[in-house]
Amino acid sequence: DSGVTQTPKHLITATGQRVTLRCSPRSGDLSVYWYQQSLDQGLQFLIQYYNGEERAKGNILERFSAQQFPDLHSELNLSSLELGDSALYFCASSVDQFQPQHFGDGTRLSIL
Amino acid sequence: QQQVKQSPQSLIVQKGGISIINCAYENTAFDYFPWYQQFPGKGPALLIAIRPDVSEKKEGRFTISFNKSAKQFSLHIMDSQPGDSATYFCAASGNQFYFGTGTSLTVIP
Numbered sequence: 001d002s003g004v005t006q007t008p009k010h011l012i013t014a015t016g017q018r019v020t021l022r023c024s025p026r027s028g029d030l031s032v033y034w035y036q037q038s039l040d041q042g043l044q045f046l047i048q049y050y051n052g053e054e055r056a057k058g059n060i061l062e063r064f065s066a067q068q069f070p071d072l073h074s075e076l077n078l079s080s081l082e083l084g085d086s087a088l089y090f091c092a093s094s095v096d097q098f099q100p101q102h103f104g105d106g107t108r109l110s111i112l
Numbered sequence: 113q114q115q116v117k118q119s120p121q122s123l124i125v126q127k128g129g130i131s132i133i134n135c136a137y138e139n140t141a142f143d144y145f146p147w148y149q150q151f152p153g154k155g156p157a158l159l160i161a162i163r164p165d166v167s168e169k170k171e172g173r174f175t176i177s178f179n180k181s182a183k184q185f186s187l188h189i190m191d192s193q194p195g196d197s198a199t200y201f202c203a204a205s206g207n208q209f210y211f212g213t214g215t216s217l218t219v220i221p
Contacts, residue, residue, distance in 0.1 A: 002155065033209070043156070043201060043211040056208040090155050100146060101209065103155030 003027065004104035006091050012110045018079040021107045025072055025093030031055070032074040033094075033101060034066055038087040049074055050097060078109070086111045115139060116204050118212025125219050131189040133215045135202035138183065142204040147176065147187045150199045150214075159200070160187070192219045 003026035011019055025032050034046040036059075045058035049068035060066075063081075068074040078085060088108050092101035117136045125131045135145075144163055148156035162169045162176040162185065169176045175188040189196055197219050202212040 002157065004155070035211075042213040045209055045211070048208065058208060092155075097207075100158045100161060103148075103157065105153070105155045 002102040002104060004091060004093050004102055006089075006104035006107050008107060009105070010108045010110070012112060013081060014112050015081055015083060017081050018077065019081065019109065021076040021078070021089050021091075021109075023074045023076070023091030023093075023104060025074070025091075026102055029093035029095055029102070030072065031094045031097055031099075031101075032068055032072070033092040034060075034074070034076050035090040035092065035103075036087045037090060037106070043090070046076070048097070055097060081111050083111050085109065114213070115210035116202060116212045118202050118215060120215060121213070122216040123218070125192045125217065127192065127194060127219055127221050129192050129219075131187075131192045131196065131217055131219070133187045133200050133202070133217070134184065135186065135204075135212050136182075136184045137204045137210075139204070139206060140183070141206040142210075144205040145176070145178065145185050146203050146205070147174075148201040148203065148211075150201065156201055189217075192217075194219045194221050 005024040030051045033048045036044045046060040048056040066076045088106045090106045092103045094101045146161035147159045149159045150156040173190045178185045199214045
């Protein structure tokens with residue numbers, strides 16, 4: 001058990017809809033990272049927050065947004081969903097930016 | 113542009129054999145190189161990591177070899193076991209993490 005909790009585990013929705021994925025980091029970790037994993041793209045870094053502030057941005061679409069709250073949990077919002085957004089979304093956390101990341105077990109998003 | 117290139121895409125090894133996965137990077141600013149192991153239905157788990165000031169790090173049956181001049185690093189799994197069958201990702205970190213595309217390892221009993 002990595003200590004990183006992601007909810008929900010599975011999400012099925014339709015094109016055009018909006019969903020919110022939630023992540024609770026390990027106790028004491030200030031950094032939260034979001035990744036998208038699809039079969040043909042591997043692990044793609046989306047965005048990182050550190051203690052509530054955006055720290056780094058990767059290949060995150062404009063339809064996606066994230067935030068980290070004062071209690072350090074984070075949410076990833078995906079809107080105007082397309083079939084191609086179907087993937088596993090992982091959250092990871094670390095003590096700070098330069099420490100090892102610990103991953104949750106992901107949210108599987110299926111767009112019908 | 114793939115910041116970290118990983119090979120092979122898949123690997124089949126006999127039980128007791130050595131599994132070798134290779135990664136290459138371009139950005140000399142990277143200063144942390146972890147390997148992750150992922151089982152189906154689970155998130156990647158940190159396996160072993162190295163920083164560029166050492167050329168090798170060993171933890172149990174897992175060894176990272178690091179060649180700074182060639183900008184390459186590799187994971188060696190000695191005495192491979194069926195329980196090692198998983199997907200392995202290398203990564204490199206500077207101001208953000210970049211992951212390789214993964215290697216699916218199958219260890220045959």
